[in-house]
Amino acid sequence: MNREQIWNRIEVLRDCIAWSIQNNRLLTDSQRICLNQERAAWLRVLEDDALNPGHVREPRYKVPVILESKIQQITTLAQSSQWDREHYEKQYQNN
Numbered sequence: 001m002n003r004e005q006i007w008n009r010i011e012v013l014r015d016c017i018a019w020s021i022q023n024n025r026l027l028t029d030s031q032r033i034c035l036n037q038e039r040a041a042w043l044r045v046l047e048d049d050a051l052n053p054g055h056v057r058e059p060r061y062k063v064p065v066i067l068e069s070k071i072q073q074i075t076t077l078a079q080s081s082q083w084d085r086e087h088y089e090k091q092y093q094n095n
Contacts, residue, residue, distance in 0.1 A: 003049065006042050013039045016074045018085045026070055035071070037061050 001009070013035045020027035027035070041059030049055060063071070077083075 003046065006046055010039055010042050012071065012075060013042075015078060015083075015085050016071050019074050019078045019083055022083075026074055031067055031070070034063050034067055038063050 016027070017032050017035050020032060038059065038061055041061040045057060045059050048057065
């Protein structure tokens, strides 16, 4: 993956976590932890790339296949409902 694809993946994972928390659906707490672990792994990849430009590698952790299908499901639901993470985060911060 290139840097743009990595950032896109990180954003998808963030969206899924936020959508799941707001709607209290599809992901358990443990599954959200798994998504956060993959986010952190991709951030480490980006950090390594900053130290060694052009040497983008795979992360040490990726979510299991069953969670990948849930990520796709949540992404579809969020897009079809025009859900917006920024709006959710603003509401969350105000509470």
